[in-house]
Amino acid sequence: MKDFARLIARVDETTRTSAKVDALSDYFATAPDADRLWTVALFSGRRPRRAITTTQLREWAAERAGLPLWIVEESYGIVGDLAETIALILPPPAHPRDRGLAEWIATLRALADRPLPDRRAAILDAWDALEPAERFLFNKLLTGGWRIGVSQKLMTRALARALGRDEAEMAHRLMGAWDPATTSWQELVHSEAGAADLSRPYPFYLAHQLDAGPETLGDPSGWRAEWKWDGIRGQLILRDGQHFVWSRGEELMTDRFPELARARDFLPPGTVIDGELLAWRDGPLSFNALQKRIGRKTVPKKLLSEAPVALAAYDLLEEGGEDIRARPFDERRARLERLLADLPPEAPLVLPPLLDFDDWAALADARAQARARAAEGVMLKRGESPYLAGRKRGDWWKWKLDPLTVDAVMIYAQAGHGRRANLFTDFTFAVWSGNALVPFTKAYSGLTDAEFAEITRWVRRNTLERYGPVRQVRPEQVFEIAFEGIHESPRHKSGLALRFPRMARWRRDKPTAEANTLDDLKKMLAAYGQTDAQG
DSSP: OHHHHHHHHHHHTOOOHHHHHHHHHHHHHHSOHHHHHHHHHHHTTOOOOOOSOHHHHHHHHHHHHTOOHHHHHHHHHHHOOHHHHHHHHSOOOSSOOOOOHHHHHHHHHHHTTSOHHHHHHHHHHHHHHSOHHHHHHHHHHHHTOOOOSOOHHHHHHHHHHHHTOOHHHHHHHTOSSOOTTTOOHHHHHTOTGGGOOTTOOOOOEEOEEOOSOGGGGOOGGGEEEEEEEOSEEEEEEEETTEEEEEETTSOBOGGGOGGGGGGGGTSOSSEEEEEEEEEBSSSBOOHHHHHTTTTOSSOOHHHHHHSOEEEEEEEEEEETTEEOTTSOHHHHHHHHHHHHTTOOTTSSEEOOOBOOOSSHHHHHHHHTTTGGGTEEEEEEEETTOOOOSEEOTTTEEEEEOOOEEEEEEEEEEEEOSGGGTTSEEEEEEEEEETTEEEEEEEEOOSSOHHHHHHHHHHHHHSEEEEETTEEEEOTTOEEEEEESEEEEOTTSTTSEEEESOEEEEEOTTSOGGGSOBHHHHHHHHHHHOOOTTOO
16 A cells, blocks of 8 residues: 555656656556556456445544534535545544555445444554555545546556556556456456457547647548537447347446437448437437436336437447457558448437538638537538547547527536635526526536635625525626536426536626626527537
């Protein structure tokens, strides 16, 4: 655990990508196999199941530290991280022990089936054996709040460097449903069996945002364009008579979208398609329609009927069991068109059209119609581009529409978490309905650190009421709220909900009387919104 704690300290003390990769690579080159396996698991979202509640941890920590519980609660409010709070208040370890990361995780995993008194004794014993930096990480694993400043991409890059392996091949090995509790290091990174899991998806290729306009990309004849529909990025995998559906976040979603089981009736084994999961009825429905199905393990018949799902097939990654990602996009697209030709209406797949344009002006005209086509904008792909792993600049671009905006009044504020625990960063905004302000959205991103600090000072001076962690403030500050879409929502008092709301700017120049109205939002809904029945 000491070596792992030193790794996290090295990673946490820098913002430089190269320094983080160096630290991880050094660790992977020398750590025991079991610790390397769990480190890869943690940085790819595979954490031990929680066996202790945060309430129990606070109570036990207060008891061990000899502090009243209210002091622990107040300290937690200031620090903003329970794992760090506990690590700080506990006395020095009475019986220090040097055990590896995998050993401590084995201790955690064994807690789930033990009686509560035994769990309490095991946690107190662990706290007595760990130094503060190690306790902090142990507590992170206990609480499930594992957020360290390393992406899976950086971890994979460092692992490939340490092992002298190809990064793309390593990224593919780390995809899928492998479990560190049942998979060995050798199986994961070296054996052929580890690379041959039937359900294993390919690493997703991600596009960069195009801000300067497509003219910067050169001759348009080498580019292809598609509608950028707003759903859930996913891969449909058909192998050995089975099918699997994976999200971009490496979540296996096969059971959540039973419609896609019918793909086995129309497509051969050895097929992998990258696309967008959409609520679909003669065209894409609103994201709100799809959202009703997100998070459900089982889907009732009524919801299957109201929000049927199809996969918009954008790319073909595997055909006849052959990995064709290195082939040009134009070839992959042609193969995809042949594969999906003459699909019957009941097939759970659609082939989005390639947009026809001779020059960039024509594409701009098409993009301007994106919202009418239930799209966020267009995707641009170089015709000769291979399908790479991760976010690579050059061949794939997303050219999104400018966001919709509305001026709104801040009416509630709440402190953030982690490093922003001492700042008010989460706000509720309202628009006018007659002479009343009606809340309609929340936002917590878009301002600079300096602006968050300034608005925090203002909130503290202008609080009207407190409701637990939430403060009602004087309705004096106007912010421009940017968002990607708007739809009806009976769950909100305003009757509306926004897609991806964020603060675009602080409108210090605008009085609250000039903020937008609920009628303005309803007009936006009529012009740009989608209903669940839209085709």
